[in-house]
Amino acid sequence: MKPAFGPALEAIKEAKRIIIHRHTRPDGDAYGSQIGLFHLIKDNFPQKEVYMVGDTNERLSFMLHALSMDDIPDSFYTNALAIILDTSAPTLISDDRWRLAGKTLRFDHHIFMGRIANIEVIDQSFESCCGIIALFAKSCKLKVGDGAATALFTGIVTDSGRFRYDSTNSRTFMLASFLMKSNIDTASIYKALYTNELYSVKLKAKFTLRIKTTKHNVAYTYTTKEELEEDNLDAPTAARAFVNVMGDIEGIEIWVAFAEDENGVACELRSSDCNINPIAVKYGGGGHAKASGATVNSQSLAMDMLRELDALAALSQNDDRKEE
Numbered sequence: 001m002k003p004a005f006g007p008a009l010e011a012i013k014e015a016k017r018i019i020i021h022r023h024t025r026p027d028g029d030a031y032g033s034q035i036g037l038f039h040l041i042k043d044n045f046p047q048k049e050v051y052m053v054g055d056t057n058e059r060l061s062f063m064l065h066a067l068s069m070d071d072i073p074d075s076f077y078t079n080a081l082a083i084i085l086d087t088s089a090p091t092l093i094s095d096d097r098w099r100l101a102g103k104t105l106r107f108d109h110h111i112f113m114g115r116i117a118n119i120e121v122i123d124q125s126f127e128s129c130c131g132i133i134a135l136f137a138k139s140c141k142l143k144v145g146d147g148a149a150t151a152l153f154t155g156i157v158t159d160s161g162r163f164r165y166d167s168t169n170s171r172t173f174m175l176a177s178f179l180m181k182s183n184i185d186t187a188s189i190y191k192a193l194y195t196n197e198l199y200s201v202k203l204k205a206k207f208t209l210r211i212k213t214t215k216h217n218v219a220y221t222y223t224t225k226e227e228l229e230e231d232n233l234d235a236p237t238a239a240r241a242f243v244n245v246m247g248d249i250e251g252i253e254i255w256v257a258f259a260e261d262e263n264g265v266a267c268e269l270r271s272s273d274c275n276i277n278p279i280a281v282k283y284g285g286g287g288h289a290k291a292s293g294a295t296v297n298s299q300s301l302a303m304d305m306l307r308e309l310d311a312l313a314a315l316s317q318n319d320d321r322k323e324e
């Protein structure tokens with residue numbers, strides 16, 4: 001099933017000025033869809049004014065190549081089209097001024113949490129928002145230049161866990177193949193994404209030694225404010241960077257990284273099988289069925305969440321037993 005791209009293309013064609021937003025703390029898919037769509041619009045509608053706004057991510061700055069986030073005045077939003085990418089909730093959109101725009105359009109692949117934009121293209125069956133943008137380009141027969149292809153391919157790679165997560169399907173490869181008709185330097189993308197600095201390898205090792213398990217085999221780590229300060233990390237970065245260390249452990253089907261700083265406790269929840277999203281939503285977060293995040297105010301709330309995850313693990317183990 002194809003999402004309805006017609007109204008989205010119409011809105012882009014109608015707009016003179018377009019401002020592209022995505023979620024805060026951009027990951028590869030947020031940056032990739034933003035940069036990819038920027039190039040797509042520029043390459044196909046060169047007369048349009050297009051801007052990208054939002055916070056930056058040093059680790060992924062290679063994705064920007066010669067581009068940067070734009071510093072624009074509020075007045076630019078009058079009669080402009082604001083496009084919101086890869087974001088499920090208004091509070092997560094980087095740069096709140098999208099609200100000032102004359103018209104809004106959103107492309108997203110997260111679990112739907114409520115309407116945000118005038119025109120919504122939402123399909124949670126996609127591994128990435130970049131995949132939706134790639135299909136948008138293909139379906140609308142837009143010209144895809146090397147810049148757009150490279151950015152969109154990078155986002156598909158990062159949000160699919162290098163084509164490994166089970167959201168990866170034949171459409172994912174079809175779109176990757178479509179993008180690869182352009183000139184994409186995959187070796188340099190993979191090098192930029194997966195080369196680690198020695199200090200971060202050592203940091204991961206330190207973190208790995210802190211892994212604990214609950215009664216029903218939920219793996220977790222709780223990194224305190226003091227421990228983070230020692231390593232000069234903020235909580236969301238640490239939780240996101242380290243949660244994957246607990247994937248691929250035999251017998252562990254749910255894992256969660258907690259990291260605490262002055263803004264609260266960042267929680268990154270993952271699962272190989274059951275849906276952990278409702279627990280993340282209950283604690284004010286969101287995301288996907290098997291990968292979600294939230295920030296809670298205290299360690300005791302984080303431990304409440306851990307108990308709920310443990311209960312979920314117990315339930316799923318019972319279900320497995322019944323099936324056997």
Ligand SMILES: [Mn+2]
Binds near residue numbers: 030128129
């Ligand atoms: Mn995404």
